[in-house]
Amino acid sequence: MTEAVMRELFRETLLDVAEEIRNPQGGKKTCIGLTTLGTEVNPQDLIRGAELAMAKDRHLQVILIGSQQDDRFPCYLADNEADVHGTLEELLDTKTIDGVVTMHYPFPIGVSTVGKISTPARGKSVYIATSTGSSDTNRVQAMIKNTVYGIIAAKTDGVSDPAVGILNIEGARQVERHLLQMQENGYDFTWGESQRGDKGHILRGNDLIAGSVDIVVTDTLTGNLLVKLFSAFTSGGNYETIGYGYGPGIGENFNRLVCILSRASGTPVTANAIEYCASMARNRWDKIRQQEIQKAKKAGWLLPEAPAAATRKKADITMPPEKVCDAQIAGIDILELDDAVRSLWENNIYASSGMGCTGPVILVAGEDKDRSEDVLRAHGYL
Numbered sequence: 001m002t003e004a005v006m007r008e009l010f011r012e013t014l015l016d017v018a019e020e021i022r023n024p025q026g027g028k029k030t031c032i033g034l035t036t037l038g039t040e041v042n043p044q045d046l047i048r049g050a051e052l053a054m055a056k057d058r059h060l061q062v063i064l065i066g067s068q069q070d071d072r073f074p075c076y077l078a079d080n081e082a083d084v085h086g087t088l089e090e091l092l093d094t095k096t097i098d099g100v101v102t103m104h105y106p107f108p109i110g111v112s113t114v115g116k117i118s119t120p121a122r123g124k125s126v127y128i129a130t131s132t133g134s135s136d137t138n139r140v141q142a143m144i145k146n147t148v149y150g151i152i153a154a155k156t157d158g159v160s161d162p163a164v165g166i167l168n169i170e171g172a173r174q175v176e177r178h179l180l181q182m183q184e185n186g187y188d189f190t191w192g193e194s195q196r197g198d199k200g201h202i203l204r205g206n207d208l209i210a211g212s213v214d215i216v217v218t219d220t221l222t223g224n225l226l227v228k229l230f231s232a233f234t235s236g237g238n239y240e241t242i243g244y245g246y247g248p249g250i251g252e253n254f255n256r257l258v259c260i261l262s263r264a265s266g267t268p269v270t271a272n273a274i275e276y277c278a279s280m281a282r283n284r285w286d287k288i289r290q291q292e293i294q295k296a297k298k299a300g301w302l303l304p305e306a307p308a309a310a311t312r313k314k315a316d317i318t319m320p321p322e323k324v325c326d327a328q329i330a331g332i333d334i335l336e337l338d339d340a341v342r343s344l345w346e347n348n349i350y351a352s353s354g355m356g357c358t359g360p361v362i363l364v365a366g367e368d369k370d371r372s373e374d375v376l377r378a379h380g381y382l
Contacts (some may be wrong), residue, residue, distance in 0.1 A: 049270025085346030111251030163192030
């Protein structure tokens with residue numbers, strides 16, 4: 001055996017040892033299913049994505065599910081959505097595959113997916129919590145759960161202490177208040193900060209482009225739109241080229257690793273989505289899911305029951321005499337703005353609602369500002 005051959009064998013051995021150390025499952029390959037039925041791009045683009053993912057990761061095996069066959073991959077034939085659904089669930093439940101990347105899955109209420117994008121400003125990965133599914137029928141409660149789901153996905157994917165921010169949308173301030181209460185009750189996580197001048201936990205559009213935080217908390221419909229925009233804005237919209245797809249479905253009582261692609265996801269996104277799914281499987285996402293949800297529940301992740309309706313009707317509240325409003329109070333959620341104004345009227349403080357450049361505001365006279373803030377805090381609006 002020549003010295004050159006010995007050197008090459010030694011190099012390959014070192015590479016194998018390094019791969020074994022990196023892979024928690026040892027020599028066992030991580031098996032990820034990929035469904036090909038229903039795509040609006042060429043199915044070969046999905047298969048090419050699987051090929052790229054496997055070329056990058058020697059400990060990865062992709063299994064195709066659908067009507068496409070390829071000699072390079074194990075294939076399970078399924079000619080319609082029902083067959084695809086049944087096949088992928090059977091493969092997951094029998095541990096034939098560790099996770100699956102698919103274009104459609106009927107998640108139950110309580111489960112939603114955490115997308116992963118690459119920001120255009122710096123190429124940083126950001127988790128969009130959430131992007132498909134529905135964590136709860138109550139918007140604010142859903143976004144609170146989305147926060148926990150985002151933390152689960154990010155931690156499993158190797159971000160040990162992810163920074164959290166909330167997109168400036170309806171319900172954001174209520175979510176912020178409740179998350180701060182959860183922190184006080186012992187749920188440990190790190191807040192990120194807006195890069196805009198007013199800072200804070202509430203994010204502007206600029207923060208999405210810059211990647212100011214690791215996890216962006218939003219409602220699912222907005223999250224879905226964001227993932228689509230960041231994935232396809234360079235391609236005209238009908239072919240997703242950037243990012244990691246819509247991510248794994250996470251919920252309190254859901255233990256199947258199902259990651260979502262769009263029907264417009266192309267080769268690069270398919271490859272990245274498979275990589276994202278494999279990361280979840282290898283890093284024991286289900287264990288982290290259980291631990292984080294247990295800690296969040298212990299800290300009171302559920303919203304309190306809505307108080308009984310006030311006996312006094314809103315129509316009976318009389319607006320105080322009008323004053324010149326030269327002071328603003330920010331930080332009120334848009335969904336609570338009218339009720340917050342009426343709470344001031346009940347305390348004989350004239351107030352009106354407005355919209356500032358950073359969100360909703362309440363307008364009051366300067367002399368009434370301090371007392372107004374006290375009233376709003378007492379009612380839980382600040």
